Amino acid sequence: MVHNIFKGLGIALITPFTENGEVDYKSLHRLVEYQLDNGADFFCILATTGETPTLTAEEKKKIKELVINIVGGKVPILVGCGGNNTTAVVEELQNGDFKGIDGVLSVCPYYNKPSQEGLYQHFKAIAAATQLPVVLYNVPGRTGVNLKAETTVRLARDCYNIVAIKEASGNLEQVDEIIKNKPNDFDVISGDDALTFPMISCGAVGVISVIGNALPREFSKMIRLQLRGEYDGARKIHHRFTDLFSLLFVDGNPAGVKAMLHEMGFIDNILRLPLVPTRISTLQRMSEIMKELKI
Numbered sequence: 524m525v526h527n528i529f530k531g532l533g534i535a536l537i538t539p540f541t542e543n544g545e546v547d548y549k550s551l552h553r554l555v556e557y558q559l560d561n562g563a564d565f566f567c568i569l570a571t572t573g574e575t576p577t578l579t580a581e582e583k584k585k586i587k588e589l590v591i592n593i594v595g596g597k598v599p600i601l602v603g604c605g606g607n608n609t610t611a612v613v614e615e616l617q618n619g620d621f622k623g624i625d626g627v628l629s630v631c632p633y634y635n636k637p638s639q640e641g642l643y644q645h646f647k648a649i650a651a652a653t654q655l656p657v658v659l660y661n662v663p664g665r666t667g668v669n670l671k672a673e674t675t676v677r678l679a680r681d682c683y684n685i686v687a688i689k690e691a692s693g694n695l696e697q698v699d700e701i702i703k704n705k706p707n708d709f710d711v712i713s714g715d716d717a718l719t720f721p722m723i724s725c726g727a728v729g730v731i732s733v734i735g736n737a738l739p740r741e742f743s744k745m746i747r748l749q750l751r752g753e754y755d756g757a758r759k760i761h762h763r764f765t766d767l768f769s770l771l772f773v774d775g776n777p778a779g780v781k782a783m784l785h786e787m788g789f790i791d792n793i794l795r796l797p798l799v800p801t802r803i804s805t806l807q808r809m810s811e812i813m814k815e816l817k818i
Contacts, residue, residue: 525656527686527710528599529626531564531750532743533731535572537777538586539790546582548589550790555593557789558735562743563598566590567731570603570628571665572777577795584620591623599625601658601731607632609645616652626656628689628731633666639674650682657684662691662714672700679709689714689731695721702726716742717768720761723749733776734764737783738818763816770809774801782806786813 539547539554555566568590569575569583578586587602594600604619604627606612612629621627629649631642650657659678661670669692678685690698691714702711702725713719713730723729723746735742741760749757771779778794778801785792786809792800801809 525684525686526708527656527658527728529565529601529656529658529687529712529731530710530728532562532735532739532746533565533567533601533712533729534558534563534735534739535570535731535733536566536568536590537736537781537784537790538573538575538578539781539784540793540795542791542793544793544795546578546586547790548585551586551589552593554736554784554789555590558739559594559597561740562747563735563739564729564743565599565601565625566594567601567628568603570660570731571630571662572733572736572780573603574777574795574798575603577798587624601626601628603628603630605630605632605649605660607635609648613648613652616649616655621653621655624655626658626686627653628658628660630660630662631666631668631670633668636668639671642668642670643674643677646678646685647682650678650685654684656686657682658712659685659688660691660714661688664691664693669694669697672697672704675701676704676706676709679706686710687712687728690722690727691715693718695725698722698727699725716771717765719746720749720757723757724754733780734767734771734783736777736780737787737789738764741818767809767812767816770805770812774805779805779809783809783813786810787818 539550687710745760
């Protein structure tokens, strides 16, 4: 039996760039150490927040090796491995180097909008192609298709190594339906910082977080309090960050969190096209809130 080890605060790791557009490995090293020292329970690398579509194969390899070396087995590492060509994803899983990786995060196929049966067959093929734990990733706002609760539960029952889902549908009714009907050895992970508090209240086991890049200590404290049943303390932290949550995503992800990390002195505020930095007005408001929160 394969169990889910991706619980608590997961960091959806950004990719820092230098002013000339190259990957800033020095800043990445510093950032990962900071997150490890301040409550990160696992890392999710080479996924959406890491601007992975803009990275070369060599850059992906170096980032993966760097994170594995810094983490040194202290916490699990989840790596993005998905796409809208099932055969290509299967080949990557069968032939790629996953040494030092503890699981794969696989997003719903985007653009070609498969049916629920197509989604089922896609993820079933992916699960069969690897011995690693597989975490499904449902994010309809990006993919154009929603992995429905009944399909998620069907995959959880039929595929022994599909251990969890990162749910970013924004639909708490759907989240609740999955949690109500899922097998005992399958977990739900929040894919939305702003909904982490209500999702854990429903029975989710953690989050793959964007804001955790910048505020791992504060956000992990909220999660730990909540998982211990200390909801009042957790709720206070959640409410402190409400305004910040919306600002993080108003100009797209990871523009918001990169602006925050720049304000904190960790990175240059550089993204790769087609993404661009957050607007000055958003940055100013974010800076004001951070000062109010004494961050």
